[in-house]
Amino acid sequence: MFKTLGGSSVLNAMLYVRGNRKDYDDWEKLGNPGWNYESVLPYFKKSEDMRIAEFQNSSYHNTGGHLTVEHFRYRTPITNYLVKSGQDMGYDMVDINGPTQTGFTFSHGTLRNGLRCSTAKAFLRSVSKRKNLHVSVLSTAEKILSKTAHGVQFRAGSILRQVKVNREIILSAGSIQSPQLLMVSGIGPKEHLKEMGIPLVQDAPGVGENLQDHVAMGGMVYLIDPPEDYTSKEPFTFNLLKSITPDTIKEFAVNHTGILYSLPACEAMAFVNSKYANKSADNPDIQIFLAAITDNTDGGLFVKRTCNVNNEFYGRMYENILYKHAYGAIPLLLRPRSKGYIKLRSKDVHQHPTIVPNYFHDPHDLDILVEGAKFVYKMSETPTMKQLNARANPNRIPECSSFPFPSDDYWRCFARFYTMTIYHPTGTCKMGPANDSMAVVDSTLKVHGISGLRVVDASIMPNIVSGNTNAPTIMIAEKAADMIKKAWKM
Numbered sequence: 001m002f003k004t005l006g007g008s009s010v011l012n013a014m015l016y017v018r019g020n021r022k023d024y025d026d027w028e029k030l031g032n033p034g035w036n037y038e039s040v041l042p043y044f045k046k047s048e049d050m051r052i053a054e055f056q057n058s059s060y061h062n063t064g065g066h067l068t069v070e071h072f073r074y075r076t077p078i079t080n081y082l083v084k085s086g087q088d089m090g091y092d093m094v095d096i097n098g099p100t101q102t103g104f105t106f107s108h109g110t111l112r113n114g115l116r117c118s119t120a121k122a123f124l125r126s127v128s129k130r131k132n133l134h135v136s137v138l139s140t141a142e143k144i145l146s147k148t149a150h151g152v153q154f155r156a157g158s159i160l161r162q163v164k165v166n167r168e169i170i171l172s173a174g175s176i177q178s179p180q181l182l183m184v185s186g187i188g189p190k191e192h193l194k195e196m197g198i199p200l201v202q203d204a205p206g207v208g209e210n211l212q213d214h215v216a217m218g219g220m221v222y223l224i225d226p227p228e229d230y231t232s233k234e235p236f237t238f239n240l241l242k243s244i245t246p247d248t249i250k251e252f253a254v255n256h257t258g259i260l261y262s263l264p265a266c267e268a269m270a271f272v273n274s275k276y277a278n279k280s281a282d283n284p285d286i287q288i289f290l291a292a293i294t295d296n297t298d299g300g301l302f303v304k305r306t307c308n309v310n311n312e313f314y315g316r317m318y319e320n321i322l323y324k325h326a327y328g329a330i331p332l333l334l335r336p337r338s339k340g341y342i343k344l345r346s347k348d349v350h351q352h353p354t355i356v357p358n359y360f361h362d363p364h365d366l367d368i369l370v371e372g373a374k375f376v377y378k379m380s381e382t383p384t385m386k387q388l389n390a391r392a393n394p395n396r397i398p399e400c401s402s403f404p405f406p407s408d409d410y411w412r413c414f415a416r417f418y419t420m421t422i423y424h425p426t427g428t429c430k431m432g433p434a435n436d437s438m439a440v441v442d443s444t445l446k447v448h449g450i451s452g453l454r455v456v457d458a459s460i461m462p463n464i465v466s467g468n469t470n471a472p473t474i475m476i477a478e479k480a481a482d483m484i485k486k487a488w489k490m
Contacts, residue, residue, distance in 0.1 A: 003138055006120030007174065012423070012470055013266060014116055016069045016108040018044055018097045019465030019472055020334075022283050030462050031433035032443040034479075043478040044097075044471065047122070052108065060098040067122040067474060071106055073114035073261035076292035078224070078237045078327050079106070079268050081384055083290070086270055088382035096271060101466070102284045104270045107263060110470065114261045119474065142349050144169060144185040147201050149453035167488060168452045172477075175425040175459040179208040179342050180353045182429070182440075187450060198347045202449040206438035208342035208353075210427040212464040214287075215359045216332035217369055217411075218307050219317065219418035221294045222380050223326045224388040237325050238264040238293040240301060264293035265303075266330075271467075274371035276364075285335060286372040287467060291328035296321045296393075307420055317395050327390075329379065331372025332422055334466040337362035342428050359419060366412055373411040424469045429459035444483050445476075456480040 004010050021037035028036040045062035051070045055061045083093065086104035094103035110117045127133060136156050145151040151164040171178050182188055186201030188208060193200055226236040235242045243259050251258035266289040277285040295303045296318040304314050340358035345351050360366045380390040396405060400413035432439025434448055439462075441447050445454040458473045465472045484490075 004120075005124060005135070005137075006118035007172075008423070009110065009118040009470055010116070010120065013263060013468070014109040014111060014470075015263075015266060015269070015468045016097065016110050016471050017269075017467035018475070019467040020101050020283055022281070023463065023465045027431070027462055031436065031439075032431050032462065034443060035431075040475055040479060043475045043482075046478050047474055055095055055098070058095065058098055060095070066126065067110060067119075068112040068117045069108050070111040070114070072109050072111065072263050072267060073257070074259050075106065075267055076236070076238060076259070076262060076264060077226075077230070077232070077234065078292050078388075079290065081388060082327060082329075082379070083268050085379045085382040085384040088384050089378065091270065091272065096269070096467070097471075100282050101271045102273065102282050104268065106268050107266055109263065114256065140350065141173070141181055142184070144171070144181065144187070144453060147449075148451050149447075165452065168454060168484075170480075170484075171453065171455045172457045174457050175211070175428045176342060176353065176355065178455055178457055178459045179428040179440075180344065181349060182207050182447075182455075183344050184347050184349045187447065192343060196344050196347050198344075202447075204440055204448065206430055206432075206436075206440045208428050209339075209438060210430045210462075211340035211342060211355070211357060211425060212336055212338075212427045212461075213340070213357050213359075214332045214334065214422040214424045214464065215336060215338075215357070215365065215369070216289075216330050216420040216422050217373055217415045217418060218303075218330060218420040219295055219309075219414070220329055220331075220373065220376055221296055221318070221321070221326050221393040222328070222376075222385075222390050223321065223324055223393065224385075224390050226325055227387070234259065237327055238262075238297050239323055239325075240298045241323060262292070265289060265291050267292055271334075272372075272375055274368050274375075276368055276371070284466070285333070285368055286375065287332050287334055288372065288376065289330040289332070291330065294326045294328035297323060297326055299323065307418070309418075313397075313417075316398065317393065320395070321393065326393075329376040330420065331369060331376055332420075333365055333369050333372070335464065336365050338365050339427075355425075357421070357425075360416070366415060369415050370408050370411045373414065374406070374408070377406050422468075424458075424464065426458045426461040426464045426469060429455045429457075430462045431460045432462055444487070445480055454480065454484070 024037040024040050047067045048062045048065045049068045050061040083104050092103045096105045139156040141154045143153040149169045153162050189205045190203040252260035268290040270288040271284040272286050273279045273284050338358045338361040340356045343354045403410040429440040431441050441455050447453045458469050
């Protein structure tokens with residue numbers, strides 16, 4: 001098992017997206033005072049050091065915080081065309097983290113001087129010399145001790161240790177391991193704990209339930225022909241054989257420029273409305289990652305492995321178009337109705353729990369994702385993309401070939417064959433009032449029925465946010481820090 005400081009922020013896509021204001025207004029309406037948009041906006045701003053010049057004076061942004069936000073330093077030429085195609089379809093370029101979310105944008109990233117700015121770099125390095133900060137590396141928390149949470153049992157390497165607390169314990173193990181640790185500590189659904197042979201400390205039926213994630217449709221490849229007058233030595237789209245070379249590595253390492261400063265999987269993004277969305281409410285239901293890299297242009301080195309695509313499927317869909325100029329688009333569902341759960345395999349915290357996401361359990365989720373695929377297809381037909389002779393991958397999934405292309409039924413079949421997670425698990429220790437039997441923590445993030453214990457991570461989201469989850473999780477931590485200081489008059 002590998003360990004790191006900074007959690008998922010050391011390996012995520014670095015996309016800085018706050019979500020939609022209605023997400024937070026709805027959290028408060030569910031019985032969580034102080035979590036509406038106007039209340040959480042100051043905590044987004046508190047951590048932010050906005051380095052994109054056009055947004056530095058915006059009332060929605062801040063400079064001087066610990067978390068630096070920049071545009072990615074390099075932009076592949078195809079990306080400008082993709083954004084222009086959105087304008088062809090009537091969408092504006094917007095600050096998706098500002099007054100409106102609906103529209104297109106070049107991606108904002110948690111970057112510092114073009115390089116990843118993880119939460120460890122942003123928040124931990126600056127306080128690493130504090131005498132009251134102790135970090136135990138290569139360690140795993142195994143149990144929270146007692147109904148009055150007075151300590152934690154953890155294993156440092158092979159040595160079992162206990163640490164006692166004077167005030168409270170803060171659990172921030174994420175949406176998978178926070179509910180796991182609560183359950184192995186006896187805090188969870190009574191019948192499940194009995195099944196696992198774990199003594200009951202607190203019957204909390206919501207622990208591990210309410211799992212939500214952003215499900216997406218991968219594998220959508222659109223071939224293009226670069227403009228005839230394009231003469232730059234830089235690849236027009238990402239191409240493994242031309243984009244990662246000794247010269248580009250030297251350009252990155254010595255000159256601090258070039259294609260290795262890009263995020264080819266999402267140099268730009270869009271928030272758009274399906275036919276099911278209220279277009280007047282600025283609450284889009286689809287997010288689209290606009291990609292300069294595709295399954296065929298990286299030769300199967302990155303995307304295939306990341307998405308666990310098997311060799312047979314990859315060969316049928318991409319072998320005969322390897323390294324041909326192409327772009328990709330990944331539509332994802334912002335507010336899924338389908339919900340999954342986390343269950344223990346055993347009472348051993350070192351054994352990974354069972355994760356059941358339940359994608360498409362509610363068929364409406366698939367209906368919206370189909371609309372996302374149709375939007376991407378329409379992008380290829382805009383005047384801007386027609387300049388590049390944009391056209392869909394001619395290869396069809398054989399099991400979907402009975403459906404005409406590009407029909408709803410074809411896309412529905414495609415989505416089931418190439419289903420992607422965006423790795424945004426949330427909600428498994430949901431925040432809510434005491435009269436909600438499935439709520440795990442209250443609005444101050446204290447665990448119901450357990451004194452001296454809070455959960456502070458993405459698991460407390462009652463409903464998943466409409467966008468990437470890293471920035472909202474940092475906001476939750478900033479707000480929690482203020483609540484904790486207020487509680488202890490610090």
